[in-house]
Amino acid sequence: MNHIISIHDLDRDQIDHILSRAGAITTEYAGKEPLKGKILGLLFFEPSTRTRMSFESAMLRLGGSCMNLGGVEVSSMAKGETLADTIRVVSGYADAIVLRHPKVGAARLASEFSDIPILNGGDGAGQHPSQTLIDLYTIRQSMSLDNINIGLIGDLMYGRTTHSLAYALTHYNARIHTIAPKGLGLPDSIRDNLEEKGSKVFVHDCIEDVINELDVLYITRLQRERFPDPAKFFDISSNYRITPSLLTDVKEHLAILHPLPRVDEIDPAVDSMPYARYFTQARNGVPVRMAMLTEVMT
Amino acid sequence: MTGEEPKRTLVISTIENGTVIDHINPGEALIVLRILGITGSTRECVSVATNVTSKAHVKKDVVKIENRELKTKEVDRIALVAPDATINIIRDYRVIEKKGVIIPPVLMGVLKCPNPCCITNTNEPVMSRFEMQGKKAVCSYCDAVISSDISAHII
Numbered sequence: 085m086n087h088i089i090s091i092h093d094l095d096r097d098q099i100d101h102i103l104s105r106a107g108a109i110t111t112e113y114a115g116k117e118p119l120k121g122k123i124l125g126l127l128f129f130e131p132s133t134r135t136r137m138s139f140e141s142a143m144l145r146l147g148g149s150c151m152n153l154g155g156v157e158v159s160s161m162a163k164g165e166t167l168a169d170t171i172r173v174v175s176g177y178a179d180a181i182v183l184r185h186p187k188v189g190a191a192r193l194a195s196e197f198s199d200i201p202i203l204n205g206g207d208g209a210g211q212h213p214s215q216t217l218i219d220l221y222t223i224r225q226s227m228s229l230d231n232i233n234i235g236l237i238g239d240l241m242y243g244r245t246t247h248s249l250a251y252a253l254t255h256y257n258a259r260i261h262t263i264a265p266k267g268l269g270l271p272d273s274i275r276d277n278l279e280e281k282g283s284k285v286f287v288h289d290c291i292e293d294v295i296n297e298l299d300v301l302y303i304t305r306l307q308r309e310r311f312p313d314p315a316k317f318f319d320i321s322s323n324y325r326i327t328p329s330l331l332t333d334v335k336e337h338l339a340i341l342h343p344l345p346r347v348d349e350i351d352p353a354v355d356s357m358p359y360a361r362y363f364t365q366a367r368n369g370v371p372v373r374m375a376m377l378t379e380v381m382t
Numbered sequence: 383m384t385g386e387e388p389k390r391t392l393v394i395s396t397i398e399n400g401t402v403i404d405h406i407n408p409g410e411a412l413i414v415l416r417i418l419g420i421t422g423s424t425r426e427c428v429s430v431a432t433n434v435t436s437k438a439h440v441k442k443d444v445v446k447i448e449n450r451e452l453k454t455k456e457v458d459r460i461a462l463v464a465p466d467a468t469i470n471i472i473r474d475y476r477v478i479e480k481k482g483v484i485i486p487p488v489l490m491g492v493l494k495c496p497n498p499c500c501i502t503n504t505n506e507p508v509m510s511r512f513e514m515q516g517k518k519a520v521c522s523y524c525d526a527v528i529s530s531d532i533s534a535h536i537i
Binding site for chain 2: 092166167168185186187188189190192193196207208209210273
């Protein structure tokens with residue numbers, strides 16, 4: 085049985101295989117319902133819009149159906165049931181489970197108690213492999229994944245999507261440029277680990293220093309709650325905002341990605357520029373998750 | 383006064399049955415006792431020598447525990463803080479087994495994850511699991527890394 089728990093568990097061949105499958109999924113299964121009669125259990129113990137809805141959409145498009153946990157407050161978790169027991173029970177009702185949970189490592193634990201495949205839909209500050217596969221797929225629509233210069237900007241201390249993407253790109257010899265406010269830079273342990281795996285990591289003070297070298301710019305939201313002083317948040321966040329004036333001399337094929345939701349970090353005027361890929365990235369959630377579901381359920 | 387040199391005696395005596403943990407890094411015998419759960423309230427007869435000079439003229443600590451043979455899990459824990467230690471199993475005053483300690487590649491239920499948000503720090507029926515990567519221990523569930531003061535995380 086296959087689980088998809090962490091991007092660390094996937095080697096380059098496995099990642100390429102899923103991305104290729106996502107690219108061909110609409111033609112491969114045109115007029116077919118490969119998951120007809122199968123049920124996907126959606127166990128979301130934290131709020132989610134894109135992940136939950138795109139997994140549901142992917143399952144329905146493959147001919148299958150979905151079963152929702154509902155709110156945590158109406159589940160047995162509210163009575164004190166362990167996640168392990170919940171998984172044991174639900175694995176008798178469904179053919180695969182997508183799990184989102186606030187505790188890091190929850191999906192790994194679930195895979196140890198489940199008789200059916202577990203797909204990690206995000207575990208606290210830990211892993212969110214489907215998001216990383218979507219990010220890679222979106223980049224691959226514009227360029228080869230090999231040897232790219234990628235800028236990671238925003239909260240790189242706590243941002244799980246940037247960590248996972250950086251790790252995945254170690255398979256593709258990426259040059260990683262980081263731009264983050266003081267105190268929210270990439271943790272040293274992760275930077276060391278990326279370099280051990282062969283990536284080159286460069287730290288920049290401001291986006292202007294590197295923007296014109298980049299093939300991909302991956303921006304994440306700065307979380308207001310990380311800044312005790314609201315005035316300081318507004319001051320700092322203005323330095324981490326992408327505007328059309330910043331993009332005057334960038335590479336023609338630059339792709340700007342954002343896992344969304346965004347707040348102020350991308351000027352809406354950028355949306356209509358050819359570099360903006362973030363809404364395409366969100367739409368790509370469906371084919372990539374279709375590929376993941378067929379990978380573990382067929 | 384006879385003028386004779388005082389007779390040399392052993393720092394600590396031999397034991398009839400039990401375990402001798404030798405070649406512990408100097409000053410770390412007390413950590414080994416903590417790992418083994420030996421406190422002032424336990425009943426074992428224990429001898430501890432710290433900073434004794436070995437044959438190789440280097441300092442070491444030695445712990446002797448009467449009537450107790452260590453389990454594999456206990457030896458794994460000792461390996462984390464005393465990687466050069468040797469474990470001698472004594473029966474009837476004779477060393478019947480002598481072995482070094484090896485840090486296993488995977489430590490099950492030995493370390494407590496330092497990440498308070500890790501699933502292993504909840505009421506779930508799960509044992510902590512760390513993989514050794516060189517001198518670092520990495521949590522298999524949350525990827526938290528313990529790279530220094532590993533003994534502080536021993537359960």
